[in-house]
Amino acid sequence: MFFLFFSVIVSTMSKHKILIVALMLSVFVVAIFGVLSARSTKKKQQAYVAVALYSDKIVRLIEGKYFYDIKPTFFILKSSSRELSAKDIVHYQNDFRPFRAYPDRTDRNASYWLKVDLGKAFPEGRFVSIYEGFDVVEDTVAVSQHPIRFVFNGRNHLIFTYTKGKDPQCYYFKIRLKEKGQHPIFIAVTAIGDFFALVENHLPLLLMVGVTIGIIFMAGVYNGAIYLFNKAPTHLYYTLMQSMMVASLLIASGVLRLVSAFDSAEIRHYYDLSVLGIALFAGLFSLHFLGVKKFSRSLYRVFQAGLWLIAIDLGYALFSESLIMRYDMLPLFVLPLLYAGYKKAATGYKPALFYLAGWIALGVAVALDTYGVDGMSHLISPIYIGAPLEAILFSLALSYKIRMEKEESELQRELLVHQSKLASMGELLGNIAHQWRQPLTSIGYSLMNLKAAQESGELESVYLKRKIDEAQAQLLFLSRTIDDFREFYSPQGAKSRFLPHDAVQETILLVKEMLEHHGIEIEVTLLEQCDMYGYKNDLKQVLLNLITNAKEVLVERGVSNPKIDIVIDKHTIALCDNGGGIDNSMMHRIFEPYFSTKAHGSGIGLYMTKTILEKHMGATIDARNDDKGACFTIRFKR
Numbered sequence: 126m127f128f129l130f131f132s133v134i135v136s137t138m139s140k141h142k143i144l145i146v147a148l149m150l151s152v153f154v155v156a157i158f159g160v161l162s163a164r165s166t167k168k169k170q171q172a173y174v175a176v177a178l179y180s181d182k183i184v185r186l187i188e189g190k191y192f193y194d195i196k197p198t199f200f201i202l203k204s205s206s207r208e209l210s211a212k213d214i215v216h217y218q219n220d221f222r223p224f225r226a227y228p229d230r231t232d233r234n235a236s237y238w239l240k241v242d243l244g245k246a247f248p249e250g251r252f253v254s255i256y257e258g259f260d261v262v263e264d265t266v267a268v269s270q271h272p273i274r275f276v277f278n279g280r281n282h283l284i285f286t287y288t289k290g291k292d293p294q295c296y297y298f299k300i301r302l303k304e305k306g307q308h309p310i311f312i313a314v315t316a317i318g319d320f321f322a323l324v325e326n327h328l329p330l331l332l333m334v335g336v337t338i339g340i341i342f343m344a345g346v347y348n349g350a351i352y353l354f355n356k357a358p359t360h361l362y363y364t365l366m367q368s369m370m371v372a373s374l375l376i377a378s379g380v381l382r383l384v385s386a387f388d389s390a391e392i393r394h395y396y397d398l399s400v401l402g403i404a405l406f407a408g409l410f411s412l413h414f415l416g417v418k419k420f421s422r423s424l425y426r427v428f429q430a431g432l433w434l435i436a437i438d439l440g441y442a443l444f445s446e447s448l449i450m451r452y453d454m455l456p457l458f459v460l461p462l463l464y465a466g467y468k469k470a471a472t473g474y475k476p477a478l479f480y481l482a483g484w485i486a487l488g489v490a491v492a493l494d495t496y497g498v499d500g501m502s503h504l505i506s507p508i509y510i511g512a513p514l515e516a517i518l519f520s521l522a523l524s525y526k527i528r529m530e531k532e533e534s535e536l537q538r539e540l541l542v543h544q545s546k547l548a549s550m551g552e553l554l555g556n557i558a559h560q561w562r563q564p565l566t567s568i569g570y571s572l573m574n575l576k577a578a579q580e581s582g583e584l585e586s587v588y589l590k591r592k593i594d595e596a597q598a599q600l601l602f603l604s605r606t607i608d609d610f611r612e613f614y615s616p617q618g619a620k621s622r623f624l625p626h627d628a629v630q631e632t633i634l635l636v637k638e639m640l641e642h643h644g645i646e647i648e649v650t651l652l653e654q655c656d657m658y659g660y661k662n663d664l665k666q667v668l669l670n671l672i673t674n675a676k677e678v679l680v681e682r683g684v685s686n687p688k689i690d691i692v693i694d695k696h697t698i699a700l701c702d703n704g705g706g707i708d709n710s711m712m713h714r715i716f717e718p719y720f721s722t723k724a725h726g727s728g729i730g731l732y733m734t735k736t737i738l739e740k741h742m743g744a745t746i747d748a749r750n751d752d753k754g755a756c757f758t759i760r761f762k763r
Contacts (some may be wrong), residue, residue, distance in 0.1 A: 200240040207236045211263045214297045240300040254283040255313040259300040334378045338511040341345040362410035369402035397450040408432045414579040415469045479522035487515040625660045633669040645687045652694040670730045675702040698759045706750035
C-alpha cells in the first residue's frame with residue numbers, strides 16, 4: 126500500500142513536484158532516524174567482569190564501574206575421561222590440568238571443563254553469565270538457584286541466583302568446543318539489572334532496523350507484484366536486489382545474532398554473500414531499467430564483464446572467501462552504474478535522475494559508515510538512512526518509468542487507431558467509386574435523353590421535369606454518400622443515445638457496393654434491441670472492420686455463395702461468415718497487434734476493434750468457430 130500510494134502520486138504530478146516530494150520524503154526519513162538515534166545515544170553504564178581466552182593468552186576485560194572487590198576466576202580444564210559427569214566432578218578435580226592457551230580440539234578422547242570460581246567476596250543476588258565459543262553439555266548449577274538458559278545477541282546466557290553459605294562458590298561446566306574456525310572463548314558475569322540495561326540499548330536499534338527493513342521490504346513486495354502481473358524483468362531484479370539488501374541489513378545490524386548463535390566468521394561470510402547478491406542484481410536491474418544495450422554497446426559490454434566477475438566470485442564465495450570483498454573491489458563495480466545513470470539522464474530520460482539520486486544516497490551512506498566522521502560513533506549507522514532512501518528513490522524512478530511507458534502506450538494506441546482508419550479509408554474509397562459509378566451513369570443517360578429530345582423537338586415540360594427529378598435524386602444520393610463518409614471520419618463528439626440497428630444499417634450502406642461487387646450477400650436479423658449510450662461512429666468503425674475482415678477471408682478463400690450474417694439481440698451483436706473459420710491454434714492470438722491469419726493482412730484490424738470496444742464503449746468481443754465459419758460476438762454493458 127505504501128508504494129502503491131506513491132506510484133499514484135507520481136502518475137498525477139509534474140516532474141518538479143515529484144522532485145519536491147522526494148526531497149520531503151528524504152527529510153522525513155532523516156528526521157525519524159535522527160529521533161531514534163538520539164534515543165540510542167543515551168549510554169547506560171554497566172558493570173561486569175569478563176575474560177577472553179585466545180590462542181595464546183588470557184585477556185581480562187573490565188568495563189564500566191567495578192564490581193568492587195569481586196574477582197571471579199575462570200579455568201579451562203582437560204580430563205582424559207570422556208565419561209566424566211557433573212555429578213562426580215568434585216572428586217576428580219585434582220586430576221585436571223588447567224589450560225592457559227586455546228584447547229586442542231583434535232583430541233577426541235578427552236573432555237573439556239570450564240571451572241568458574243566466584244570468589245569469597247561475590248555478593249548475593251541474581252546474575253547473568255554470558256559465554257560464547259563453546260556449548261555447555263552439563264553443569265553443576267543447582268535447581269534451587271533457578272537457572273534460566275537462552276540465546277541473545279548470538280551468545281549463550283545463563284541467569285542464576287547466588288546465596289552465600291547456601292550455594293557453592295565454584296561451578297563446573299562440561300563444554301563442547303566449536304569445531305569450525307578459530308572461536309575465542311569468552312565468559313562474562315554481570316548483575317541482572319545491568320544485563321537488562323544492555324538489552325534496553327538494543328531496542329532502538331531493533332526499531333530502526335525494523336523501520337528500515339519495512340520500507341525496503343514493502344518496496345520489494347510492491348515491485349514483485351508488478352513483475353507477477355506484467356512480467357517486466359526490471360521489477361524482478363529490483364525485488365531480488367532489495368531482498369539481498371534486507372538480508373545484508375539483518376546481518377550487519379546484528380539482529381541475526383539476537384535470535385541465533387552465529388559466530389563472527391559465519392556472520393562475515395553471510396554478509397559477503399548478501400552484498401555480492403546486491404551487486405549482481407543491481408547490475409541486472411540497471412541494464413534493463415536504463416536500457417544500456419540500446420544507447421551504448423561499449424558500456425553494455427562493460428556491464429556484462431562486471432556481472433560475470435561478480436557471478437563467478439559469488440559462486441567461489443559459497444565455499445571460500447570472496448575475493449571482491451576481501452580486496453575492497455566492490456566500488457569499481459558501482460562506477461559503471463553511476464556513469465550509465467548519468468549518460469541516460471543526459472539524454473533527457475527523467476527516471477534516470479531518481480536512479481542517480483538513489484545510488485548517491487546509498488553511496489554516501491556506505492562511505493560514512495566505512496570511513497566515519499567525528500562523532501559518528503554516537504549516532505546510528507548512516508546505512509539506516511541511505512538504504513531506505515535508495516529504496517524510495519528507486520521506486521519513484523520505476524513509477525515515473527511506468528507513467529512514461531503508459532503515456533507512450535496511449536500515443537501508440539492513438540496512432541494505431543489512426544492507422545486503422547487510414548487502412549479502411551482505401552476500402553471506403555473503393556466503395557464510393559462503386560456507389561458513384563451507377564448514379565453518375567444514370568445522370569449521364571438523363572442528360573443524353575434530354576439532348577436527344579431537344580434535337581428531335583420532342584422535349585416537353587413533363588418529360589423535362591421527370592428527368593430533372595431523376596438527376597436530382599442521383600445527386601442527392603451522391604451527396605448523402607459524401608456525408609456518410611465525412612461523418613465516419615469526423616472527430617468524436619459527445620456521447621449520445623442511438624440504436625445499434627441504425628449503426629449496422631449505416632455501415633452496410635458504406636460497403637454495400639463492395640460486397641455486391643464480390644457477390645457477397647449480407648443479411649441483418651433483428652431479434653430484439655434497446656438503445657445504447659456511447660459513440661456511434663466507434664461502433665460503425667468496429668462493424669466496418671469486422672465486415673471488411675470477413676469480406677477479405679471470403680474472397681481470399683474463394684468461397685462459393687459467400688454470406689455474412691449479422692444478428693442483433695438486446696445487448697449483443699453477432700457477425701458470422703461462411704468462410705470456414707479460424708485455425709484453432711491461432712484463435713487465442715487473433716486480437717494481438719500485428720498478428721493476422723490472412724496472407725497479406727496488417728494485423729491491426731481486430732486489435733483495434735477490441736481496443737475501441739473496451740476503451741471507448743466498455744464492451745467486450747470474443748471469437749469462436751461454428752459449423753460454417755467464424756463468429757464474432759460483441760457484448761455491451763447492460
